Amino acid sequence: MKRNHKMYLFLVLALLTFGIWAVAIDLPNIFQAGETIRSAEVNANFEALNVGKQERVIDSCPAGSSIRLIKEDGSVDCEVDDLGTPGASGVDSLNAMTGAIVLQAGSNVAIDDSTPGQIVISAAGGTGGSGDITAVTAGTGLAGGGQSGDVSLSISASYQLPQSCSSGEITEWNGSAWVCGTDDVGAGGGGGDITAVAAGAGLSGGGTSGDVMLSVAGAGITTAMLADDSVGSAKIIDGAVGPQDLANGAVRKDNIAAAGADPGEVLGWNGSSLVWRDVAGLSLPYAGSTSTSSSTNAFWVTHNNGGTSGLFLSYATAGNIPALRGQNNGSGYGVYGQTSGSYGVYGRNLGGGDGIRGDSTSANKSGVYGRGENSTGYGVYGINVPTGNHGILGIPGSGVYGVGNGASHGVIGQANGSGNAGQFFGDVSITGNLTKASGSFMIDHPLDPENQYLSHSFVESPDMMNIYNGNITLDENGEAWIELPEWFEALNHDFRYQLTTIGGFAPVYVAQEIEKGRFMIAGGTAEMKVSWQVTGIRQDPYAVANPIQVEQWKAEADRGFYLHPEAYGLPAELGIGRAQPAEGFVQTTP
Secondary structure (H helix, E strand, O other): OOOHHHHHHHHHHHHOOOOOOOOOOOOOOOOOOOOOOOHHHHHHHHHHHHOOOOOOOOOOOOOOOEEEEEOOOOOEEEEEEEOOOOOOOOOEEOOOOOEEOOOOOOOOEEEEEEOOOOOOOEOOOOOOOOOOOOOEEEEOOEEEEEOOOOOOEEHHHOOOOOOOOOEEEEEEEOOOOEEEEEEEOOOOOOOOOOOOEEEEOOOOEEEEEOOOOOEEEEOOOOOHOOOOOOOOHHOOOOEEEEHHOOOOOOOHHOOOOOOOOOOOEEEEEEEEEEEOOOOOOOOOOOOOOOOOOOOOOOOOOOOOOOOOOOOOOOOOOOOOOOOOOOOOOOOOOOOOOOOOOOOOOOOOOOOOOOOOOOOOOOOOOOOOOOOOOOOOOOOOOOOOOOOOOOOOOOOOOOOOOOOOOHHHHHHHHOOOOOOOOHHHHHHHHEEOOOOOOOOOOEEEEOOOOOOOOOEEEOOOOOEEEEEEEEEEEOOOOOOEEOOOOOOHHHEEEEEEEEEOOOOOOOOOEEEEEEEEEEEEEEEOOOOOOOEEEEEEEOOOHOOOHHOOOOOOOOOHOOOOEEEOHHOOOOHHEEEEEOOOOOOOOOOOOO
């Protein structure tokens, strides 16, 4: 029966309940508001109603059926209810969804339609989690699994250890499963009673258990292990004994084959080998002395032509043997050179050595000492004619040590081109103040280290300011303590704070200032992240004794001159403290 049939039935039943009969014929008259009603017309209407009146419903339909038609005598026609009977599984609508909707029970869902006119859908309680795993598959060594319901995993049979091995057997892997096997560990071996093997002289290793091993010690066979006169010449590799293997003074004249020499000849080097040859003039070797107390030179050679007064040649290839050696056992100079024109001492090396080298074994003395006695001259002047190398190279201990007396500078470096006035490869330590026009770091570019540099400027301020910062997560009360180093308050004073919340806003503030190495922030929410920064001004003894002078007057002699005249469009000659490059230097060969 359709829904309009039910509505019609409801209206009919309502009319019958209130005693109003509906008629199936048209009323002979219709009364309008304001018209006069006459008794004859009323009587006629009641008579028509009495003829076509509908009797009360006297029938009913069985369960699962609906009233199809109500007849005039009150009887009814019934039909099967197509909206579903109690216990049916089909529904026509569900929460605004219409059509042939089918409810179907699943593994965790049950449908109960045992109560007429009521369908109960319930979910069975489960023990699983809330994830989205759709299957559990057994991997290597496991068995079981599944795609629904409660699944189980267990050790597969081939990976289970056997439970019935005989006494003395062990479990072992045969390549595909664990099986019982014979315990053959430690099988064999002798029947002696050795309890330890110790390494003797020249050996290393040994032990007190298990397999032990002995080997020749790192020092090898020492002299003490060789019997006297046990190493013969046949055991020495030809050419293996070098000058470094001979003790000083070990080779005597008796060990040198002097055959073939004539009287007066000396052993000398001809450029390729040792030969016996005559000596012109002095007989070598020669050693002489004088006891004169005058200032007259003990040995004087004068050359009045264009050559040299003396030429000394040495063909020694090792041992740093000098061609000429000057030695003074008193307080004078070992070598003294003087000239009225070119160079007092000139040293030139045509091979792989140095032109001039000076060594000093005395405390606070230099290997090379240069002194300039003219206001425009130099104590030491180094120049390298080809570009790209160094005029002066210093190698530690102190590679270059400069001392400035009074207001003078210990070291001055000046670049007149595009190069650097100074360049350091390694760490630089400065115990005093560093004054500069600007500062930056320069590193290999992180994204292109082979081809580019990356530079950043220093952070600077007129104060001796230190900066400390970090990130911290607030506790459940929206608070946190910031712990600082134990020396923080000894080094700094005049603290200043910066707080920034991350991921949201909160009125965070400094709840307790720095005291005993920490300060507290509050006003946030639980688990909020806060970025903090604290600055302090140095108060250590050196900083107190040497404060930064933010503004200061130039020295009287420097007024009118500039540290960087080029920046003002002025010539370089107006630069403070700049020396002009030396002129007239010509590298010559004596």
